[in-house]
Amino acid sequence: xxxxxxxxxxxxxxxxxxxxxxxxxxxxxxxxxxxxxxxxxxxxxxxxxxxxxxxxxxxxxxxxxxxxxxxxxxxxxxxxxxxxxxxxxxxxxxxxxxxxxxxxxxxxxxxxx
Amino acid sequence: xxxxxxxxxxxxxxxxxxxxxxxxxxxxxxxxxxxxxxxxxxxxxxxxxxxxxxxxxxxxxxxxxxxxxxxxxxxxxxxxxxxxxxxxxxxxxxxxxxxxxxxxxxxxxxxxxxxx
Numbered sequence: 001x002x003x004x005x006x007x008x009x010x011x012x013x014x015x016x017x018x019x020x021x022x023x024x025x026x027x028x029x030x031x032x033x034x035x036x037x038x039x040x041x042x043x044x045x046x047x048x049x050x051x052x053x054x055x056x057x058x059x060x061x062x063x064x065x066x067x068x069x070x071x072x073x074x075x076x077x078x079x080x081x082x083x084x085x086x087x088x089x090x091x092x093x094x095x096x097x098x099x100x101x102x103x104x105x106x107x108x109x110x111x112x113x
Numbered sequence: 114x115x116x117x118x119x120x121x122x123x124x125x126x127x128x129x130x131x132x133x134x135x136x137x138x139x140x141x142x143x144x145x146x147x148x149x150x151x152x153x154x155x156x157x158x159x160x161x162x163x164x165x166x167x168x169x170x171x172x173x174x175x176x177x178x179x180x181x182x183x184x185x186x187x188x189x190x191x192x193x194x195x196x197x198x199x200x201x202x203x204x205x206x207x208x209x210x211x212x213x214x215x216x217x218x219x220x221x222x223x224x225x226x227x228x229x
Contacts, residue, residue, distance in 0.1 A: 041225070097169070
């Protein structure tokens with residue numbers, strides 16, 4: 001059974017810092033990996049999707065990398081802003097089911113002005 | 114264009130009552146998913162529809178939970194004899210076409226269910 005772990009569980013940084021969120025998964029047979037953002041009391045907003053054949057994806061100040069063989073992904077946020085404060089969730093689409101997303105518990109990020 | 118919508122946004126009910134949660138997927142999306150997110154946890158898969166049929170309901174916790182999608186668009190998640198442990202945010206997602214490795218899921222805002 002696929003398990004997804006996110007480290008750290010919570011992170012507090014001053015505005016302007018660059019930061020890295022980590023995600024690991026136990027079964028490397030995945031189709032893709034997705035990073036989501038969740039604001040309090042809200043649904044999920046997709047940030048980046050990396051196919052299993054890709055190494056990284058970039059969108060603005062966000063860069064996500066994927067090392068499928070080692071079961072790891074990182075989300076890099078450059079020049080953090082208070083508006084980046086949210087919970088960041090990592091999810092993998094398992095190769096076996098082909099559609100089911102398995103999520104980590106998330107990292108709660110607080111960017112202080 | 115319109116995203117995935119879910120109603121109600123909040124539902125408070127008493128233990129033992131029946132509830133229905135509704136999901137309107139993005140127009141034209143054939144695949145629909147339900148997930149449940151308990152406090153402090155990531156979402157967990159409940160059920161997947163391809164068209165009108167439930168292709169995988171292995172995530173439903175027990176037979177008190179049931180979901181339908183009679184016309185291949187709107188879906189309703191039904192919970193009978195609710196228990197306090199059912200309290201969670203229920204998320205719905207849709208994707209454009211049948212399952213495939215490059216198919217992104219788009220999520221709705223969720224329904225927060227509280228069972229007193």
